[in-house]
Amino acid sequence: MGKKEWYRKHYEPSGLDKEKFTTLSGTELEPLYTPEDVEDLDYEHDLGYPGCYPYTRGIRPTMYRGRLWTMRQFSGFGTAEDTNRRYKFLLERGQTGLSVAFDMPTIMGRDSDDPLSEGEVGRCGVAIDSLQDMEILFEGIPLREITTSMTINGPAAVLLAFYLCVGEKQGASFRELGGTIQNDILKEYIAQKSWIFPPRPSMRIITDILAFCSAEVPRWNTISISGYHIREAGSTAVQELAFTLADGFAYVEAGIAAGLDVDSFAPRLSFFFNSHLDFFEEIAKFRAARRIWARHMKEKYGAKDPRSWMMRFHTQTAGCSLTAQQPENNIVRTAFEALAAVLGGTQSLHTNSLDETLALPTEKAVQIALRTQQIIAHETGVTNVIDPLGGSYFIEALTERMEREAEEYFRRIEEQGGVLACIENGFFQREIADAAYRYQMEIERGERIVVGVNRFQDPEENLDIEILKIDPEVERRQRERLARLRAERSAAEVERTLEALKEGARGDANLMPLIIDCARAYCTEGEIIGALKEVFGEYREKPIY
Amino acid sequence: MKKPRILIAKPGLDGHDRGAKVVARGLADAGFEVIYTGLHQTPEQITEAAIQEDVDAVGLSILSGAHMTLFPRVMELLREKGGQNIMVFGGGIIPMDDAVELKRMGVAEIFGPGTSISEIVSFLKRRLG
Numbered sequence: 001m002g003k004k005e006w007y008r009k010h011y012e013p014s015g016l017d018k019e020k021f022t023t024l025s026g027t028e029l030e031p032l033y034t035p036e037d038v039e040d041l042d043y044e045h046d047l048g049y050p051g052c053y054p055y056t057r058g059i060r061p062t063m064y065r066g067r068l069w070t071m072r073q074f075s076g077f078g079t080a081e082d083t084n085r086r087y088k089f090l091l092e093r094g095q096t097g098l099s100v101a102f103d104m105p106t107i108m109g110r111d112s113d114d115p116l117s118e119g120e121v122g123r124c125g126v127a128i129d130s131l132q133d134m135e136i137l138f139e140g141i142p143l144r145e146i147t148t149s150m151t152i153n154g155p156a157a158v159l160l161a162f163y164l165c166v167g168e169k170q171g172a173s174f175r176e177l178g179g180t181i182q183n184d185i186l187k188e189y190i191a192q193k194s195w196i197f198p199p200r201p202s203m204r205i206i207t208d209i210l211a212f213c214s215a216e217v218p219r220w221n222t223i224s225i226s227g228y229h230i231r232e233a234g235s236t237a238v239q240e241l242a243f244t245l246a247d248g249f250a251y252v253e254a255g256i257a258a259g260l261d262v263d264s265f266a267p268r269l270s271f272f273f274n275s276h277l278d279f280f281e282e283i284a285k286f287r288a289a290r291r292i293w294a295r296h297m298k299e300k301y302g303a304k305d306p307r308s309w310m311m312r313f314h315t316q317t318a319g320c321s322l323t324a325q326q327p328e329n330n331i332v333r334t335a336f337e338a339l340a341a342v343l344g345g346t347q348s349l350h351t352n353s354l355d356e357t358l359a360l361p362t363e364k365a366v367q368i369a370l371r372t373q374q375i376i377a378h379e380t381g382v383t384n385v386i387d388p389l390g391g392s393y394f395i396e397a398l399t400e401r402m403e404r405e406a407e408e409y410f411r412r413i414e415e416q417g418g419v420l421a422c423i424e425n426g427f428f429q430r431e432i433a434d435a436a437y438r439y440q441m442e443i444e445r446g447e448r449i450v451v452g453v454n455r456f457q458d459p460e461e462n463l464d465i466e467i468l469k470i471d472p473e474v475e476r477r478q479r480e481r482l483a484r485l486r487a488e489r490s491a492a493e494v495e496r497t498l499e500a501l502k503e504g505a506r507g508d509a510n511l512m513p514l515i516i517d518c519a520r521a522y523c524t525e526g527e528i529i530g531a532l533k534e535v536f537g538e539y540r541e542k543p544i545y
Numbered sequence: 546m547k548k549p550r551i552l553i554a555k556p557g558l559d560g561h562d563r564g565a566k567v568v569a570r571g572l573a574d575a576g577f578e579v580i581y582t583g584l585h586q587t588p589e590q591i592t593e594a595a596i597q598e599d600v601d602a603v604g605l606s607i608l609s610g611a612h613m614t615l616f617p618r619v620m621e622l623l624r625e626k627g628g629q630n631i632m633v634f635g636g637g638i639i640p641m642d643d644a645v646e647l648k649r650m651g652v653a654e655i656f657g658p659g660t661s662i663s664e665i666v667s668f669l670k671r672r673l674g
Contacts, residue, residue, distance in 0.1 A: 120609055194559075357658045472613075
């Protein structure tokens with residue numbers, strides 16, 4: 001019996017074939033997948049073995065048998081001292097990597113005493129104004145022994161410089177330091193919206209970082225090309241996949257155009273994805289992402305080093321899937337999302353805390369989130385077999401379909417002149433805003449069920465959970481420290497290094513060594529970024545909704 | 546009767562504009578005149594836009610935790626500049642205690658995560674007549 005016959009004889013009579021069953025992103029699903037759906041699948045060409053091109057089944061031959069993913073909870077709040085304590089708390093509880101959340105002024109390249117920073121200092125991340133704060137942040141944490149991920153984009157070069165200088169002060173050479181800066185400016189224009197400079201000078205800073213790190217900081221992941229924020233801004237899974245990879249290709253092209261050999265920097269590019277609630281769609285997305293990246297890197301960009309073909313990625317469970325209603329349910333949502341990331345083969349994972357729709361997580365909430373990963377790793381048995389869903393008719397058909405739809409987006413982006421042109425004409429922003437609105441309307445019409453929000457509400461609910469409060473004193477203390485720093489450092493050194501940076505920015509010097517000199521002189525982040533703004537200008541977006 | 550005019554604004558430095566944009570579009574679909582400021586607006590810029598555009602209400606969307614500084618500042622500036630009749634409402638990641646405090650200061654309503662557009666629409670219709 002063929003699938004069509006089964007369908008007609010056994011499924012059609014149910015009448016259910018008139019109803020639509022879709023993934024979270026709206027992809028229509030068949031009731032059943034069979035060998036007929038994967039007829040065109042060629043095992044060697046499309047899947048291959050784990051650790052082998054095109055890496056659909058995972059980038060390491062042993063995957064989690066050999067080594068678990070890095071459990072890397074994103075955290076930061078208040079002053080460097082407050083966050084240093086939280087890091088030690090997490091490391092003591094078995095976290096295996098650090099991930100720094102900066103406050104909004106730091107993310108926007110502004111000091112804590114900037115008028116626009118008022119009310120924002122230390123609120124949704126840690127306030128870092130200078131090398132001094134970074135020294136406090138990592139006090140008692142040997143940077144040689146741990147890897148650190150820093151979620152920073154516009155001012156990534158500056159925070160990387162601070163980090164390298166802290167390592168140096170601890171006696172570690174640049175070559176020994178490992179970690180990641182997000183440094184993905186393209187997704188800032190597309191989704192996250194914390195940009196500083198216009199796109200073109202931003203791309204120059206990025207290629208400077210690529211060149212500097214390939215030579216001096218070989219263990220550093222120079223860009224974490226991020227779909228996470230694209231998804232949080234409301235995109236579908238396919239849009240997340242397609243726009244993120246398109247950004248990745250744009251960085252590769254920029255590196256090549258700047259005269260770098262693709263294999264000199266591509267192995268240090270990594271990715272960052274969202275893991276949302278539609279279990280199978282997410283798993284297929286991760287598998288498709290690896291395959292698309294490998295194929296393009298090898299076939300289109302001529303990379304020869306297998307490490308350039310291999311997509312390594314960090315995953316965070318979907319913040320936007322969490323609800324303020326019945327927040328304990330968020331533990332369950334996060335666990336399923338984390339499981340999808342693990343079945344999709346992630347290298348590193350952040351699980352959200354149950355209280356994040358209300359405030360920054362408390363210690364108790366973040367411990368449950370970390371324990372969720374440890375339970376998946378050590379109790380469920382899903383780590384025993386590599387890519388356990390590989391070969392599932394459904395998973396393979398969905399993986400293939402997502403790849404095809406992403407390729408269709410690449411074609412449309414190319415047609416409009418590439419990623420930068422699509423940012424400038426608002427293509428990405430419109431596609432994402434449309435998807436976000438569509439999703440909201442589906443919830444409002446009750447077509448999409450969100451437990452506790454539009455179904456199964458608890459009329460008696462009394463939101464009584466502990467909330468992390470940031471003391472308003474944080475802002476005052478941080479400003480005082482900054483004022484002392486400004487008074488104590490050498491003003492002449494500050495001026496000299498900032499002038500040299502401006503000079504370099506006007507020409508075509510690599511900016512990284514100049515920024516490192518500024519960092520060593522204890523120039524503040526705002527001063528360094530300010531010097532660059534004088535040369536590069538600032539970006540403004542045309543508001544559309 | 547003239548359509549109520551609403552300014553949707555993103556004060557502060559955070560770039561999370563999904564909520565603001567969805568609400569702006571939802572209100573426009575429901576027949577309001579909507580002006581959206583775009584990102585990274587100071588309380589001064591928001592107040593000026595509200596008065597210049599002669600709006601009936603200002604909706605502030607904020608996630609960065611700076612609401613207890615920025616909301617009161619907008620209220621204060623509106624009073625100073627003769628916009629005391631403009632209703633202020635808001636949304637975003639705002640803890641319950643802070644929401645209560647903001648309402649005590651005169652913010653008309655705080656819409657938390659999970660609020661439907663139709664709730665916001667009916668609230669505005671009720672309050673703006």
